[in-house]
Amino acid sequence: MRASKLFARTLREAPAEAEVASHQLLLRAAYIRKLMAGVYTWLPLGLRTLRRVEAIIREEMDASGAQELRMPIVLPAEPWKITGRWQTYGQEMFKLKDRHDRELGLGPTQEEVVTPLVAGEFGSYRDLPVNLYQIEWKYRDELRPRFGLLRGREFLMKDAYSFDRDVDGLRSSYRTMFEAYERVFGRCGLDYRIVEADPGSIGGDVNHEFMALAAVGEDLFVSCENGDYAADVEAAQASTPEPAPPGDREEMVEIFTPGRPGIQDVAELLGRPAPDLLKCMLYDAGGRTVAVLVPGDREVNQNKVARALWPAPVRLFDDADFAAHGFVKGYVGPQKMSEDALVLADRSVRGGANWVTGANRIDHHVTGANVERDFRVDRWEDVMRVNEGDSCPRCGGRLHIGRSIVVGHIYQLGTRYSKPLKATFVDEDGTEQPYQMGCYGIGLSRIVAAAAEQFNDEAGLRWPKALAPYDAVVIPTNMDQAAVVETAERLYGELAELDIDAVIDDREVTAGVKFADADLIGYPVQIVVGKRSLQSGTADLKVRSTGQRSHAPLAQAARAAVDLLAGAP
RNA sequence: CGGGACGUAGCGCAGUUUGGUAGCGCGCAGCGUUCGGGACGCUGAGGUCGCGGGUUCAAAUCCCGCCGUCCCGACCA
The missing domain is CATH 3.90.960.10 (YbaK/aminoacyl-tRNA synthetase-associated domain)
Structure with missing residues (x-):
């Protein structure tokens, strides 16, 4: 890609509407632009990062045996009324009417679609288990959209739904997803914790949240100093004190x-x-x-x-x-x-x-x-909110409260949806049974924001290489010197042959602007070619995440970039 | 939904108190000089001052209404 053609106009100053680092940097570095509160356009750079997250998730989901499909976003109200969520989701669901005055909603999640779908296709215990997923835009009319992508009204989510014949099967499907999630967040490079959580409006029983640590996170979680307990503050328990000894009872x-x-x-x-x-x-x-x-x-x-x-x-x-x-x-x-x-x-x-x-x-x-x-x-x-310093319910250790961004949430739903929707299969003994369901969400757009929140410095974004929109940037510092431009172009070509997705910054701007933009956008590796380096026959390289600088002979510069990239976080 | 702040050029802001020709920086266009960490000079384009109403000879500025954006809160008796 040529920077002179890239649809990315960086901003020197952050728009006043952006408060937190991820929001400011994603705007400044030309990853996103706002259309309205909580709704953003993904510019080419942002879309590439989003797609890298998407690719990781798709790979791990496919490897776990889940199958991808695509369900509608515009949904009829009826199944939602049957499960009660037309009411319980309430104002948070975008609701609309078609020309016949029929009630419709925009999908905030799709249990009401997938459950009847499976019941109509896989009606025998022989068909189970099955796990279906999609990567699709979700709509929630949030009470208060905020912090850019962190709490948007439109966001990209991977949602998966497992169907099992019994609770043991559900536990096994859940375990499989749990492990797939560990691989996904590990590959994204996020610093995260897994906690026991509250099921919220999805309902169900056992569930875990995957929380990316961040000072601006809206979600509080509790963790024990001894590491044996971690839970969302909404679900967290503390150990219960001993009953008061019988004894002095005052008069009322x-x-x-x-x-x-x-x-x-x-x-x-x-x-x-x-x-x-x-x-x-x-x-x-x-x-x-x-x-x-x-x-x-x-x-x-x-x-x-x-x-x-x-x-x-x-x-x-x-x-x-x-x-x-x-x-x-x-x-x-x-x-x-x-x-x-x-x-x-x-x-x-x-x-x-x-x-x-x-x-x-x-x-x-x-x-x-x-x-x-x-x-x-x-x-x-237990109806009390846990406080900092309370005792761990497992070991009595001190509980600490931290902030995080929920990037994944998995639930064992059981028959919460299959029963009301009468979604059943015929079991081995000929009886009709409701499916034992699980559902599993990952917020892709939120991962981008969470990663931006975790990986940045004064100069800009510092992506882990797995999430960066491009692998490297080639910076010719003296555009007026044919030899410099020629060398940079040659390097750019060599990188392509080595399967490195690079940008060449061929803009007619000063070197300082190119350096500043390279740091802001967060290319993992920068390769600089200029008058100076030509004289010494070398290219200068910099690893964005570590700040480490090095030189390589021009002939080996592309190779050196590959090695640096391989060694980068 | 409650409280607060804000809305002036693509972005960041001044001007509003005290009504009187709409400004600055960045960015953008042209020319020239520059060229390894956000260069410099000259010239230029770009604004129904969020929208609607009112007061006034005159409104970005005062009054009323609406819209939008951001922040805090939205259970703690």
Whole structure:
């Protein structure tokens, strides 16, 4: 490729809209351009990098025995209504209507398409297992698109779906994908962690996330200092404290706490630490009132509450709910909860006694509230968000919270989709069985952003060679000297013969501009030919990722570039 | 959806407070000098100042409405 023809106009300054490094650099280096919030055009350089990610994934998926297909992006609403996701995906799904007023959606993921498809084709246990995948653009009307490609409304995703006759088969298919994912992210050169995760709106049971480490990552994960536990913060657990010893139980006393609705307010007024207070959050779970109890210094993890109450849709009480049920916001306590309400306490509440909590009366709290004597707990569950420094549920070690970008997520769905969609096969004994399904996603466009986030410096992008749009760039520094241009062209030709995908920067600009652009775009190897090097009969080489510089006789320069590339990260 | 900021040439910005001929840098085009880490000089093109309405002799500037973009938040009683 000739830089003089390449559709890539680099920017000296980052557009004001870009905040994070990956977004700024991908714009500056002419990989992407924005069309609207969360939607980007992929320029030639960006598309080449995206395709390299795609090639790696396709190779590993094919090697794992999965088969590629292509499903539609425009989808009918009906199957989505059957699985309930037309509702649960809600506003996040792009919805539209055709000219006959039929409801359609743009695919955010395709369980509702692939499941009936397989049921219609592979209806016998003899056909199983089968794993189908596609690499396709996905659409999600994100609450807040941000950070360029990191959270877009249109993004490229590899989604795979496995179908097995039983749970053992599912586990085996899952294991195969797990290992394929390790190879994919390893080959992409990413620094990543595998964590236990929350299934989110996809549903299902066992699942893992593959997280690329990044300071700007939106996803928090918990890891044990001893390395035996790692989990998404939405799913993470901490070890549960010992139950409080029986013993001194204060009387429950109502106290006057005017204008002190918050935990901090009350703690300050009474001069007691927040963990002495009992936080009582009210939720509506499909019409039923649920009181969730956690210690005052803790936060409720709503995902965990939702899982505990599955399949009821869980939402926090709003002002209307408070009014309708006669609760006073800011002064809620679990005492005298009605029979039809559910009292759900985090297990850590067992570790406390003599709680300070709301008195269910404006401007009043109580002290000395105790489980059983003063309020009942219907269920003990883990519903708490893990904090930095909590104890590891495996070994008791210290838990640390880190930031990352989720680049892959794999799920054991079981029959979550096959049952409602009545997708069944005939088993060996002649009975109809729902498929045991798994689904497996990788965000390709997000990998590009995550890699840009992990591999950059002041000068620009520093791709691992597996992801760079080209392998090398040849830079003739003196375009006015025929001998320089000739030599550079010859080198460029030699590289092609050696199967190196190179760019020759034949633009009529000064050397400084070429160097700056080469660093910005992130060609793994730079080969410089100029007046100076011609005199000494050598070419100057630089490895972008390490900054390492070297020389090679002109006759061996192409060969030297190949070797440097082979040795580069 | 709530809060905040912003919207002036392809990009980065000034001008808005105090209404009066729309500017700077980069980039772009032409000519010349340069030529190994974002060169220099001269000349030039490029803007319905986000959109609509209002106030005014006069609006980028003041007022109202809308749109767009970015940031923070969107469970913590």
